[in-house]
Amino acid sequence: MLYYLKVTREAETRIEHVLYRQGKIVGGVYVGRGQEAIGVGSAIQLIDGDVVLPSHRDFSSFLIRGFTLREIFCNWMARANGPSRGRDNTLHIGDMSRNVIPIISHLGDTCPVACGVGMVLKWRKKGNVALVHFGEGTTSRGDVHEAMNMAAVMKLPVIFICNNNAYAYSTPTEKQYAVKDLAVRGAAYGMPGVSVDGNDVLAVYSTVGKAIQRARAGHGPSFVECKTFRMTGHSAHDGAEYVPERLFARWKKKDPISRLEKALLARKVLNRKQIDDLDEEVRRQVDDAIAQADASPFPEGADALKGVYCDADCWWKKAPSK
């Protein structure tokens, strides 16, 4: 867990603070600084056949599901050998062979897709589950509610994971919804709704873990609200001037990485030297991946239509019918 938290933080920091400013990333850069524990604590417990539908701040889910750092940097730097073949520079990436379905930019629309995935998983009867991630702003969209209702009625094995990071772009939660905890919305649809400290990776692990076990046992969906804070602007171009400094200071003390480090040190699972070595190894891996991506070619214009339609080798034609 500590490795995935750290590698996510290091990679996203380079993307936001170095590569974007060097002009190597064109377009928006959305990172999940401060909320890494949500993706890590959830995806790390998935098994073969489970599916994850990450949001735009869930870098770690991609790594945990088998994307390499090199692939991810190639995508951010719009290179031909990135998963989206140089067409996009964010984490709008998916791969059916790794059971990762990309986010749909129209926020909320990924939730009905998660229901479709849940229907397939239920029919296959292998006890697999789908995790779908989204922000608190997204919960104000109708699609999310329709999906939660459908999942509850059909007892679909879908875990709805809300990263409540306090701001939807520049809109604070009190200007957006009138309940104290979004988790109460679970009950409205007939599914468990739980709020958890989203900066405590072990708490996320255990809460999402219980929801996963419930879904595997055929008891249907759950809604998990992970309370966290976005320790940066909405995007790299946004200085977050609308966020009071005191909030950054308060949430810095709850940083998910230092919290896990402290717990591991206190319980003597790791010592300081091992943590320093891990930091160095993570930096080295990120350096290598960036260098490899930087040396990769940009796409050729003639390849622009490749993979847009289902060619002979597309995953869908190769997918098993059951």
Ligand SMILES: Cc1ncc(C[n+]2csc(CCOP(=O)(O)OP(=O)(O)O)c2C)c(N)n1
């Ligand atoms: C339907 C829709 N409306 C607006 C946008 C523009 N937009 C992209 S991210 C974002 C903020 C979403 O906030 P939230 O769901 O809380 O997620 P967060 O970015 O805070 O993780 C907005 C408004 C969009 N992509 N889709």
